[in-house]
Amino acid sequence: MTDKALLDDLYTWANAIKADAQTIIAKIDAARTAPPIAPLPVYGQRDPRWANVKLGRSQTTIGQEGCLMTCAAQMLTELGNHLTPPELNAWLIENNGFIGGNRFVFGALDKFGLLKFRMVGNCVSTPAPMLVLDAVLNSGGFVIAQVDFAPGGSVQQHWVLYRGQGQITDPLHGDTAPITRYGKDAATAIVGYAIYDAVKG
DSSP, rough: OOOOHHHHHHHHHHHHHHHHHHHHHHHHHHHHOOOOEEEEEEEHHHHHHTTTBBTTTSBHHHHOOHHHHHHHHHHHTTTTOOOOOHHHHHHHHTTTTTTTTTOOGGGGGGGGEEEEEEEEOOOOOOOOOHHHHHHHTTTTTTEEEEEEESSSSSSSEEEEEEEEETTETTTTTTTEEGGGSSSSHHHEOOOOOOOEEEEOO
């Protein structure tokens, strides 16, 4: 290779590096000036904006008994279909999502095309199947877990979103917290569960 050819190659290489550097700088500048991404809301059933909205076609309210439906709104919002609890409540009323007034129909959410209801499980008298529940989460699905609102007596039903690693999103408090709020650990605190698989597509 002649000296001129070598210099030409070096010139071409230097210009390529310069172009790459300019592209990277432009992307950094765009990231610096882009508006921050708003965090997803964590819905609470007792939020004053909807706590007194009637749940389904019943006389009870979202604030009183809307934990399960609020978990469902949280799931859909996280999947990109932003629905507040009262918005989902209204949709469920019009789409056969409740029976007997306010009993939640788990399979009704399939109509959104974002997840697929698999099953409801009961584990009041046995440890929760944590390997199964963790596998659901690892595959992109969701677990709505039933816990005992006041451990120590008969089960007082409450529903939370189980996040894995002992964490829950709790609609009663509108926060993310350790599941030990309702028991010794996840396997004993969870007394029932509903599994939703992610829809691939």
